[in-house]
Each structure stands twice: as structure tokens, then as C-alpha cells.
Amino acid sequence: MKELKLMKGNEALAEAAILAGCDGYFGYPITPQSEILEYLTQDALERTGMVVLQAESEIASINMIYGAAGTGKKVMTSSSSPGISLMQEGISYIACAELPCLLVNVVRGGPGLGTIQPSQGDYFQTVKGGGHGDYKLIALAPSTVQEMVDHVKLGFDLAFKWRNPVMILTDGALGQMMEKVQLPDQMPRSTEDPDWATVGKPKTRERNFITSLHIQPDQMQEVNLHLQRKYRAIEKEEIRFEKFECDDAEVVLVAFGLVARICQKAAQLARQKGIKVGVFRPITVYPYPYDELSKLAGQVKGFLTVEMNAGQMVEDVRLAVNGKIPVEFLGRMGGIVPTPEEILHKLEEKFVGETV
Amino acid sequence: MNEKTMTEEQHFSEVIAEESICTNDNLVFERTETLIDTPMHYCPGCGHGVAHRLIAEVIDELGIQDKTIGVAPVGCSVFMYNYMNIDMTEAPHGRASACATGIKRVMPDKYVFSYQGDGDLAAIGTGETIHTCNRGENILIVFINNGIYGMTGGQMAPTTLPGMKSTTTPHGRDVSIMGNPLKITELIAQLPGVYYCTRTAVNTPVNVRKAKKAIMNGFKYQELKKGLSFVEIVTNCPSNWKMTPVDSNKWMEENMLPYYPLGDLKVPKAESLPATDKGE
Numbered sequence: 001m002k003e004l005k006l007m008k009g010n011e012a013l014a015e016a017a018i019l020a021g022c023d024g025y026f027g028y029p030i031t032p033q034s035e036i037l038e039y040l041t042q043d044a045l046e047r048t049g050m051v052v053l054q055a056e057s058e059i060a061s062i063n064m065i066y067g068a069a070g071t072g073k074k075v076m077t078s079s080s081s082p083g084i085s086l087m088q089e090g091i092s093y094i095a096c097a098e099l100p101c102l103l104v105n106v107v108r109g110g111p112g113l114g115t116i117q118p119s120q121g122d123y124f125q126t127v128k129g130g131g132h133g134d135y136k137l138i139a140l141a142p143s144t145v146q147e148m149v150d151h152v153k154l155g156f157d158l159a160f161k162w163r164n165p166v167m168i169l170t171d172g173a174l175g176q177m178m179e180k181v182q183l184p185d186q187m188p189r190s191t192e193d194p195d196w197a198t199v200g201k202p203k204t205r206e207r208n209f210i211t212s213l214h215i216q217p218d219q220m221q222e223v224n225l226h227l228q229r230k231y232r233a234i235e236k237e238e239i240r241f242e243k244f245e246c247d248d249a250e251v252v253l254v255a256f257g258l259v260a261r262i263c264q265k266a267a268q269l270a271r272q273k274g275i276k277v278g279v280f281r282p283i284t285v286y287p288y289p290y291d292e293l294s295k296l297a298g299q300v301k302g303f304l305t306v307e308m309n310a311g312q313m314v315e316d317v318r319l320a321v322n323g324k325i326p327v328e329f330l331g332r333m334g335g336i337v338p339t340p341e342e343i344l345h346k347l348e349e350k351f352v353g354e355t356v
Numbered sequence: 357m358n359e360k361t362m363t364e365e366q367h368f369s370e371v372i373a374e375e376s377i378c379t380n381d382n383l384v385f386e387r388t389e390t391l392i393d394t395p396m397h398y399c400p401g402c403g404h405g406v407a408h409r410l411i412a413e414v415i416d417e418l419g420i421q422d423k424t425i426g427v428a429p430v431g432c433s434v435f436m437y438n439y440m441n442i443d444m445t446e447a448p449h450g451r452a453s454a455c456a457t458g459i460k461r462v463m464p465d466k467y468v469f470s471y472q473g474d475g476d477l478a479a480i481g482t483g484e485t486i487h488t489c490n491r492g493e494n495i496l497i498v499f500i501n502n503g504i505y506g507m508t509g510g511q512m513a514p515t516t517l518p519g520m521k522s523t524t525t526p527h528g529r530d531v532s533i534m535g536n537p538l539k540i541t542e543l544i545a546q547l548p549g550v551y552y553c554t555r556t557a558v559n560t561p562v563n564v565r566k567a568k569k570a571i572m573n574g575f576k577y578q579e580l581k582k583g584l585s586f587v588e589i590v591t592n593c594p595s596n597w598k599m600t601p602v603d604s605n606k607w608m609e610e611n612m613l614p615y616y617p618l619g620d621l622k623v624p625k626a627e628s629l630p631a632t633d634k635g636e
Contacts, residue, residue, distance in 0.1 A: 024462045051461045055454070056487035063451035063484070067427065067458030070445045075462065093448050198443035198459070200423045200466055209437035211428075211446035 002182045009145045010035035010175040012183075013078075013104065013168070016152035018044050021187040022102075023073035024051040026064035030083045031116040032172035033106035037078070048189055058083040062090030069099035070210040072197030074156055074190060078104035080172070081122050082113060084130075091165060092131030096212035096223065098230075100159035102152065103137070103167040106175040109335035117335020118172035120257060123312035126169045127286040134224055136231045138166045138238065139286040141256040145179035147283075153184065162234055163196075169285060171308065173258050173337060231287075240283035241292055245271075249278030251351045252296060254305045254317050256282050259338065263306055266343035273344075275352060285313065293320035302326040302351050306343055309333060326350070390415045390441050397435060401601020403591030404432060406558040407500060408439050410568045411469070415442065418575055424467040425459050427452045429481075431473035432506040450481025453488035456495050467578055469496040475505045478514040478540040485540065492549025492583035496574035499541065499586065502593040503612060510596030514538040517615055522596070537615065541588045545621035551583040553622040557590045557613070559605045566618075582624070590616050 007015065014036045017025065025044070027037045037054060044050040051068075055061035061077045068075040079087065084105045094101060107122045109115035124130075126139045138158050140151045148170060155166040193199045201207045214220040244264055246252055251270075253263040260281035270277040280296060280303075282289050297303070302325050305314040314329045321327050330346045332338045387393065390412035398404045415424050421442055428436040430449035437444035447455040452470035460468040477485050477499050488497070504522055505511040512522040512529060515537045519528040529537075545553040552574060556567035567589055574585030590612050592604035599607060 024458070026458060026461075053457070053461055056483060059451065060454040060457075060484050060487065063448060063454035064458030064461070066447070066451075067445055067455035068462045069458075070455075071425075071459055071462055073462045075458070089448055090451070198425050198445055199463065200421075200425060201441065201443045202422045207437075207441055207443055209444045209446065211437060213434060213446055 004180045004182055006178050007145060007181050008035060008176060008178050009148045009170070010106065011039045012145050012181050013148045013152060014039035015183060016149040017076060018048055018050060019184050019186050020153045020156055021048065021074060021189040022050055022076055022156070023189055024053075024068050024075040025077065026053050026055050026061040026068070026075070027077045027079065028055050028058050028061050028083060030058075030080045032108055032118075032175050033078050033080050033104070035175070036104070048186070050189070058086040059090065062087035062094075065101050066090055066094050066097075066099065069094060069101040070097070070198045072194040072199065074160075076102035076104065078106065080106045080108045081110050081119070084122060084125065088125070088131035091137070092133055092135060093212045094165050095131075095135035095137065096133065096227070097210045098163040098227075099165070099210065100156075100163050101165050102155045102159055103165055105167060105169055107169065107171045109333065115335040116172060118174070118258065118308060118337060119333070119335055120171060120259065120308040120312070121310075121333070122169065123285065123307070123309060126167055127288070127316075135227060136164075136234070136286055138162065138164055138234060139169050139284065140166065141169045141283060141285045142174060143257050143260045143281060145174065145177065146181050148174060149181050149183060153187075158238065162230060164230070164234070169257070171258055172335070235287040238284060239287045239289045239292070241289040242281040242283060244279040244281070246278035246280060246296060248276050249299075250276045250301050251347060252278045252280050252300050252303050253343065253347070254280045254293070254303050254313070255307065256285055256313060259306050259308060262338060262340055263343060265340035266347065269340055269344045270347060275347070277347065282313075288316050288320075290316070290320040293317060294322070297321045297324045300325065302328065304328045304330060304343070304347050304350060306330045306338055308337060388412045388416055390421050392439050392441050394439065396439055398432065399595040401592065401594040401604060402432075403502065403558045403589065404500065406564060407471075407498065407567070407589050407591070408433075408436065410558070410564070410571050411471070411498065412440060414568060414572045414575055417572070420467050420575070423465070424469070425463070427456045427459070427468070427470040429470070429472040429476040430507075431476050433471055433473060433500065434507065436471055450476050450479070451484055452476065453481065453493070453495075453497060454484045456497075457488055457491070457493050460493055460495050464494070467575060469498060469574070471498045472500070473506070474499070474501045474503065474513045474515040478538050482540070486544060486547070489544040489584050489586065490547045490549045492551070494578055494581050494583055496571070496578055496585045496587065498571065498574075499588040500591055501588055501616065502591045503537070504593050504596045506593050506596055514540070515616075517611055520611075539616070541586065541616075541621060544586055549583055550586055550622060551624060552577050552585040554586070554620045555588040555590065555616060555618050557608070557618055559592065559608060563618070577624070588616070590618070
């Protein structure tokens with residue numbers, strides 16, 4: 001077994017980027033994720049030749065990513081909620097131009113300048129668009145520091161497989177907390193240029209240009225149809241989720257990221273009291289595991305969705321369930337993390353006492 | 357089609373068929389390889405076409421078509437990639453220099469340039485422009501200044517002259533309300549990261565030659581990894597100035613050039629540049 005290390009989520013993610021053979025990172029400081037840029041500026045360049053640049057704004061960093069991603073290199077940026085809001089125009093361009101890149105959102109409480117404490121309030125801006133136009137990000141929601149590491153390589157792999165931006169949707173708690181992790185081996189940086197990349201036009205091929213401008217309506221429609229076909233394929237192939245003690249469960253807690261772990265504890269507490277509770281955790285929040293949730297809805301009495309927001313993913317849970325069973329919601333906002341006890345309390349309030 | 361045109365067409369086809377006319381000995385002009393043989397969408401008399409061509413000629417003369425990546429802006433030259441036979445990226449409005457930074461940083465041995473209008477570079481993209489210049493990114497920025505928003509139909513630009521009419525300053529730019537035109541080239545010339553900074557025009561054959569020399573310098577300094585080169589080209593906009601091409605050039609000389617005087621703002625001291633095969 002490989003050596004275990006105790007690492008902070010943000011630093012583990014940064015280390016994973018170096019180990020994944022990332023070619024370039026462009027970012028701007030914002031709490032609670034500044035450790036990523038700080039960690040990378042230490043010695044990433046010396047170790048692998050990875051370019052690390054502090055941009056003058058999130059708008060600049062996403063456009064540096066846009067340019068650099070167009071060269072076919074493995075590039076990434078990270079930020080936190082208000083910074084991600086600033087990036088949305090660029091993300092829309094990148095999605096339309098079909099450029100692979102990795103984006104990391106270490107979410108903090110909003111709206112506005114909000115708080116620096118953890119939140120899941122950016123679910124909507126991650127999975128429902130965020131920027132303008134019809135596009136999708138592949139979105140991974142880690143729930144442990146280990147997944148903060150694992151999702152970096154997975155994210156780059158998916159980005160290049162689908163030529164699509166991938167976002168790691170995590171939160172301030174996962175970014176700041178320390179856990180044991182197993183790091184992967186160092187991967188070499190890629191030396192091959194994809195055939196679509198803007199790396200300089202040799203005589204042997206036509207020029208490559210990267211654009212999201214298709215001014216003729218029929219062309220723009222064709223681009224959209226192409227993107228939609230790609231998204232349908234992603235929805236078929238890339239759904240990832242985890243089930244915890246769902247087989248005999250009467251009630252299932254649905255949560256992503258950090259909250260799914262708190263729900264596991266709540267489920268244990270419930271089982272100690274004789275209430276059969278399971279946990280369903282989407283790992284990809286886009287594509288979303290609608291079918292699995294729908295199947296599960298046929299086996300249980302109800303779902304309780306728990307989030308650190310006012311109720312965002314719960315809309316997708318309700319879409320999946322389509323009215324078959326009750327879907328209750330518990331949300332904490334403003335940077336407050338729900339406790340296992342309050343989840344249990346809500347669960348008992350909604351589902352115990354009648355027939356369970 | 358009248359008889360005269362028919363005759364001319366027939367005449368030309370005969371000339372082209374006569375291959376012996378053009379030989380290596382008497383060849384004085386070739387089509388610019390890096391400029392794609394297609395009609396441009398620019399209005400008659402617009403300076404963009406000339407500016408594109410100069411960049412294409414310089415790329416050809418330096419033999420760097422396979423090592424050059426351009427970044428197009430949002431504005432009239434948004435379609436620049438339709439005319440340049442090189443790899444290009446079309447950047448969001450104002451962000452061309454950030455985009456070029458990303459490209460250059462991951463491929464430091466390639467030649468990278470951005471091509472931006474006044475609204476793109478000096479209004480919405482001012483932050484990116486100043487910081488790209490301040491970092492001394494080893495790229496060339498070509499700045500087209502015609503004092504107006506062309507593509508959106510003639511609104512006030514950061515470089516619109518005092519008193520100049522536009523669709524959003526219908527009574528003329530009132531500097532007490534809108535401030536004075538931004539001399540961004542003078543501003544960025546102060547930055548240590550900027551190695552070479554000059555203002556040119558493409559309104560006369562002499563100025564066209566000077567503009568080409570400036571673009572050539574920019575690419576050569578990039579080869580020498582000297583930092584940022586900034587070439588402003590003051591141009592006309594006949595359509596949105598609502599003038600004929602000839603009148604617009606005259607107006608430019610009488611009004612734009614006194615405010616935006618041509619010439620070098622920053623030149624390296626005693627710099628020796630590698631010679632090229634031709635076109636100096």
C-alpha cells in the first residue's frame with residue numbers, strides 16, 4: 001500500500017495537478033482556495049515545467065485558460081464563488097469552442113460577497129448553465145480530500161475525452177480541512193498536440209481556428225445540435241454515484257459532496273434507533289443520476305435531500321422522482337454546515353411516527 | 357454583361373494562359389501566402405484590410421507561418437481568422453491579450469500576437485491590456501484606433517475625439533460628461549515591461565511602409581524574447597464617420613493625428629535586429 005499523507009484539501013488538489021502532468025495553471029487569489037495558487041507557485045515549475053501564473057483577475061485567468069486550452073495543453077484554474085461568477089462568460093466561450101480544461105470551484109456562501117465559509121450555493125451555476133447559452137460542464141463533486149485528488153486526473157481525462165470543460169465542485173470545508181490521502185504517481189506531461197490545437201499551422205494541414213462565433217443562424221443551430229448530441233452521450237456514459245446502505249432502506253438521504261458524509265453519520269444514528277436509512281450520493285452532478293434515483297424511488301418511502309443552500313439539487317431529485325414519493329428538504333445557508341443530529345431530527349419529523 | 361466586359365474577361369484569360377510571361381527572373385510580386393484569397397467583409401476604404409495584409413506579409417517574410425498564433429478581438433476584426441492563413445483564436449471582448457498570454461506562456465517558443473480595436477483594447481479590456489503589458493509578455497499587440505465602435509454601428513469609443521459625433525454622442529463628445537479620449541498607448545509606454553511602443557497609420561504609402569516596419573520589429577523583438585511590443589495603427593472608419601474613404605483619410609490627418617501623433621513612444625537603445633531575406 002502506498003504511503004498515506006496528511007494534507008489540506010486545497011493543497012492535495014494542487015499536488016494532484018502537478019502529478020497529473022498539468023501544463024499550466026492560471027488563477028487569482030480568493031478565500032477559501034488561495035492555497036492552490038500558493039502551493040503551485042512553490043516548485044511546480046521546477047518539478048515538471050508546469051506554468052503557474054497569477055492573473056490580475058478571474059476574468060483574465062479564465063481567458064488565459066481559453067487561450068492555453070486552445071493549444072491542446074492540460075490547463076486549469078481554480079476560484080471560489082464570486083470569482084467563478086466573473087469567469088462565466090469565458091466558460092461559455094470555452095464550452096462552445098469545445099476546449100478541454102479543468103475548473104475548480106471551492107464554493108463559499110453567497111449571494112454577493114457572502115462569506116468565506118463553506119456552501120453548496122453554486123450548484124445551479126455549475127449544472128444549469130452559469131454563463132449564457134445552452135452548454136454543460138461535466139461536474140464532479142468530491143466528498144473527501146482523497147476525491148479532491150482523484151478528481152483532478154479524472155477531470156482532465158473527461159475533459160480531453162469529450163473536449164469539454166470539467167468543473168470540480170467542492171466547498172470551503174473540503175478545501176480547508178486536512179485528511180489522509182494517497183497520492184498517485186507522477187504522470188509525464190503530454191508532448192503530443194491534438195489535431196485541432198492552435199500550435200502553428202504547418203504546410204501539411206489547414207489552419208486551425210478557435211471561435212464561438214457562428215453568425216449564420218443555421219450554422220449556430222448546427223453547433224448547438226452538435227453540442228446537444230455530445231451532452232446526450234455524456235449523460236449515457238459518464239454518470240457516477242455512490243450508494244450507502246440503500247438496499248434495505250426505507251428512507252434515503254440524498255446529498256452531494258461534504259454533506260453526503262454528514263448524511264452517512266446521520267444514517268448510522270438513525271439505524272441505531274431502528275430507522276432504516278441509506279444515503280445516495282451523486283458524484284457527477286452533471287450528468288445527473290436521474291435514472292438511479294428514479295429506480296430507488298420505487299423502493300423507499302421518501303427522500304430527504306440535504307444541502308448547504310436554499311434547495312438547489314433538490315429540484316433535480318424531484319425531477320428524478322417525478323412525484324412518486326415525497327421529497328423533503330433540509331438546507332443550511334450562510335456558511336453553516338448541517339449536523340448529523342439535525343438531519344436525524346428532520347428525518348424523524350418528516351418520516352417517523354406514521355408507519356415506519 | 358456587356359460586350360466590353362466580355363472582351364476584357366477573354367483578354368485576361370488569354371494573358372493568364374500565357375504562362376511564359378511570369379518567370380522566376382522577372383517575378384516582382386507574389387500573392388501573400390499568409391493572406392487567404394477571399395473577399396474581406398470590411399467596408400471600402402477601411403484600414404483593417406491593409407493592417408491584416410501587413411501582418412501577413414511580415415509573417416511570410418520571416419517564414420514563421422508555422423510558428424505563429426494570432427488572437428482576434430471582438431469588433432470589426434472579429435473575423436480576422438477568415439483572412440489569415442495561420443492558427444488563430446477568437447477571444448471574448450477585451451480579453452485578447454489575456455488569451456495571448458495563455459497561449460504564449462504554454463508555448464514560449466511560438467510567435468503570438470493579438471489584434472484589437474480601441475473599444476476592445478482601451479475600454480472593456482483596459483485591465484488586461486495594462487497587466488499584459490506590465491508583465492512584459494513576450495508578444496506583439498497590434499492596436500487599431502479609429503476612434504469609434506465600428507461593428508456595433510458607430511458608438512463612442514474611449515478614443516473618440518472631443519466634439520466628435522457618434523451614435524451615443526449625437527451632439528459631439530462632451531468631455532465634461534464623458535472625459536477625454538484615452539491615450540492608452542502613451543500610458544502603456546511608461547511600463548517597464550513594454551520594450552517597444554510606436555504609433556503608425558496606414559493612410560499613405562509612406563505610413564504603410566512604416567507600419568509594416570513596426571510590425572516587423574515587433575515580431576523580431578519577440579524572437580529575441582525582449583518583452584512586449586505595442587504597435588498602434590491609427591485608422592479611419594468611413595462608414596461610421598459617414599464620409600467617403602478619401603474624406604475620412606483627410607479628416608483623420610486633420611483631426612486624429614494631431615491628438616494621436618505618429619511616431620515612436622518607446623524604442624530600444626541601439627538594438628541590432630537580425631536581417632531578413634527581403635522586405636526591409
